[in-house]
Amino acid sequence: MFFFFVIISLQAYDVTAKNRFPKPEFESGHVQPETITPAPRAMILEYLDVFVLIVALSLISWLILKKRSRKGVFWMSVFTILYFGFYKQGCVCAVGSVQNVTLALFNESYNIPITALLFFVIPLLYTLFFGRTFCAGVCPLGAIQDIFAFRPMPIKAWLEKVLGIIPFIYLGLAVLYAATGTDFIICRYDPFIGFYRFDATFIMFMLGAIFLLVGVFIARPYCRFLCPYGALLNIVSRFSFKHMTITPANCINCKLCESSCPFGAINMPAPVKEKEKTEVIVKRYILLSVIVPVLVFAGGLIASNFHENLAMVNHKVKLASEVMNNTNFGVKDKEAIEITAFKTSGQTVDQLYSEASAIVKEFYFGSWIFGCFIGLVFGLTLVSLTVFKYHSDYSPDKATCHSCARCMDYCPVLPEKK
Amino acid sequence: MIKEKEHNNSKARFWKSVMIIAGVFSFALCILIIGNYFQINKADPVNTKVINTLVERLNHNPGDQVLRNEIREFDLLARKAYFTNQWQIRFGGYLLFFGIIVMVISVLMMDSTKKKVQAITIVKDNKLPTIQRNARKWITIGGIALAVITLIFAFLSHNELGNKFLQKELSENKLNNKDSLTANSNIIQNNDTLNSKTDTTNVDTAKTASLIEFPTAAMMSNFPSFRGPGGNGIDYHKNIPTSWDGASGKNIKWKTAIPLPGYNSPIVWGDKVFLTGSNGTKQQVYCFDKKSGNILWTADITGIEGSPSTAPKVTDDTGYSASTLTTDGEKVYAIFATGDIIALDMKGNKVWSRNLGVPANHYGYSSSLMLYENKIIVQYDQNNGAKVMALSAQSGKTIWSTPRKVKISWASPVIVNTGSRVEIILIAEPYVASYDPATGKELWKIDCTSGEVGPSVAYANGIVFALNEYAKLAAIKIGDQPKILWENNDYLSDVPSPVATDKYLFVVTSYGEVACYNPQTGDKYWNHDFGTGTYSSPMLVGEKIYLMDKKGTMHIFKADKTFSSVGDPKLGENTVCTPAFADGKIFVRAGNNLYCIGK
């Protein structure tokens, strides 16, 4: 390991602020040492990260779509764990960049580093073109889970759909908190970053260990049921230009791949005879479509009533309410650090109240939008669950398929020769 | 074929045992690390209670060598434990990482020996409509459960947080709203009358003009604020002495030491004289007996909510209490560089206090307070968020607050009666602006100054005189469309303010030169160099100008077309403060003393 030590040269420096004790003039010829301020990681390495991201995404897309190689994806995952994980220590990752982008959109004073913006946009673009190849082996969070998925067990298909809503709620919350400048919750509760850094709080380590242990049996639990960036990719991937296929040619319905997908992301053939009566479907479809706006409104109404609880996460609001109620952050025998710091800051209580009430107001509007979004997600999920999609072949479900290429190994069909 | 299978089996067995060993190893390490983690929290070197108590004991008993050694041992032990613990955790982490890697590899190897194709498990119940129905059902249930839980939580903790904050904040501004409402309706009424009865407007304004009583008789018979009533540099007393001598004590009634330093000037009301002092840690208000010079009371300003625990940085030539107090005869009001403002009754008891936020001011806050009809006017021109405020004299609550787009200013407000209305006139880079004292509405403004403005403005006969060093002297004809009558930059000032009458304008430079102008045209009548630097502002008393220089010599001269000196009595102690005048007396803060000059 090496550090850059930039040494401050000896140069006349006039101390503008008057010091209580003047700087001595040494008679013994003693030379005053320099203040050493070690440099951060060099900028060029940040751009290298973006470059590596692009190369890795291109490579893995090629491996999946053209080479159809599970082995290649596996080794890419290993590379990702080593580079984006252990070397780069997981920051800024595409998952967390959602918050940087949101903060930049809502906060005028925040300038987003171009690398963070690129980490947000590039995987989305690749997903639009090639499906979720980013998830397959370029995301350090996904890669580590993928490798730990030793004994995947299928979970009920309907449960998969139900739990699939959670990422959207998480995304909504993350955007709400990032937009109000409160917190980056995705980063705060990133379960695997501790492993990559060999350093984390105990809770974070435990969270990571639990996810990995669960991940042995239920493959990629974080990706499927929590990842907020995955929620975005899920939507974009549905409309991807190209997407991996299970079979290189025509499906022969051999059923060999049926249980190969650890994520339950393979659409089974759904013959017409299974279809319910058309009028039942149509009736339900219309009913649910009507309900969507109601759900949107109800969601907004409920969440807006909840806005105070959401706002209490904000430290300024918390401080204001502690000051208002004289509760001293629950500290008994002495003044809480926050209260002391607030008094020292020179801000008046009025200013604090007015700032806090402005933030609470932001949260009120924010939680309306958040609630409407959640209502919309529930509504659209319900609507989509009434649509009967014909499938004559086994094909990956483009929304939830992580492009891990496991199923390809099970397909006996040989590619057509040109 | 069979051989190969056997080989595969033995391979699988091997990897399985490797996996189990690695797994057990990792698990054991995990337990150890967790154990260590809790220990590390115990061995936190920052909060070693044992050592702290031992040191406490040592302080009571400084000669105890045994105790000393005990502390040293404990300290070494605690530090060792902490760093070893950390090393252990780190090393353990690497070992665990290694164990997990071995486990992962063995599992992968084990799997690779197995046959790829597994038996086709036919999943029942995988018909699409069934799945969809189930999913719909559970999404609905989940959604409702989520909604109910959210609503319950929302209901339980519903406390109108935002509104409460607003109420807390608005309770202070309520007065303001009421005031501005009535004021607005007044304006509307006035406008109506103006529009409908054009003929009577002159009468109306004449009426209102005669109705305005400012400065009030009480103010004029006292000396309630910096530079006299309204802060315009004019005193209304008649029998002010013109000769004294500090060295011989002639006409010096008394001299009293002021406990804490400060550059604020004295104010007088009734038989009391007020000053403040502060050294950054202590802030005090003093009340002196006008007759004897005894300090009647000293009020320590402490325990103000929101007051900073450490005073802001100020320069030595501004200090922590450059702002002069003001009084209405019922209460006395003081402000300090910390942003603390306080109202005391005439006996020195606190009536209210608050902190306005530490002013961002690199030299130190120095604008003085002014009073107008139960409102304390605070010019708060700081680095960010400059504003002018009116606080209720009764409660200290903000009646109005008007933001100003200006740089920091060290000048003080000047409140003048223009005949038709009362205006608050403020100066700061880049403009001079006027505000309605009732509502805080900006009446007019005009760009005419720049730099770090120290001198306040002078007003006479509808003209405001504004100047600053390295900028210019501007005579502004006020009105809704103010205009600059004339400009000049021969004599400028960075501290003393000008003073004006209907006929003359007197400008004093910091290095001690006085210039007299025709206020209408800007023609210079005369200039005179006293040769000694001056920070204190000239005061017009009757027909005479009183100007104190830095060395403590008062230059008294006639407010006339030609320079004519009345006298140069010496006090003999350096001063930068502006004197206060009362019935037959002058009060001067010089050095660390308050002097009373009079017979």
Place this chain on the structure above:
Amino acid sequence: MSSEEKHKITRREFIRKGMQLSILIGLGSIAGGLITKTISEKTVWQIDTKKCTQCGRCATSCIKKPSAVKCFHAYDMCGYCDLCGGYFKPGTKDLTTAAENQLCPTSALKRKFIEEPFFEYEIDKELCIGCGKCVKGCGAFGNGSLQLQVSQDLCDNCNECSIARDCPSNAFSRVLNSTSYLMLGLRDSNKWKNKL
């Protein structure tokens, strides 16, 4: 039937194309909208020493153990005092380096005699845990030359700094890579510059 099928497919295709286009436009507008707000430099976390109140949370809140926040010494501001408020516990009688006199819990602050009456103080970064006790002492009784700063070689530069969130005085902020130290007494012309 077949024509209906075809019709369906084209309709589906139409929706797909439309969505593809709108996603592209969406991404483009986010990127384009933010392009004016982007900075080519990365940002790092740093403490504004003027706001810091030395509450001690830097030592405990950092995800790193010991914390990436260290005490830095601006020698230019130091008075080389014998009785150093940052070195000695308040009320210390004999000014020796004995453990019972030292304020630093990990003995990371070293005291060295230079010449009568001056002493030099140096921080052993390996031992410093960023508790800020010496900083508080120096600020209260001395020139304030000891200051807490994020040591950029140790900082993992988390997207969301966990100390920043716990900091009661809002002293943490994202600063540009090229101005990664906000301490007082660093020579302006030589504040760390990024030399790739």
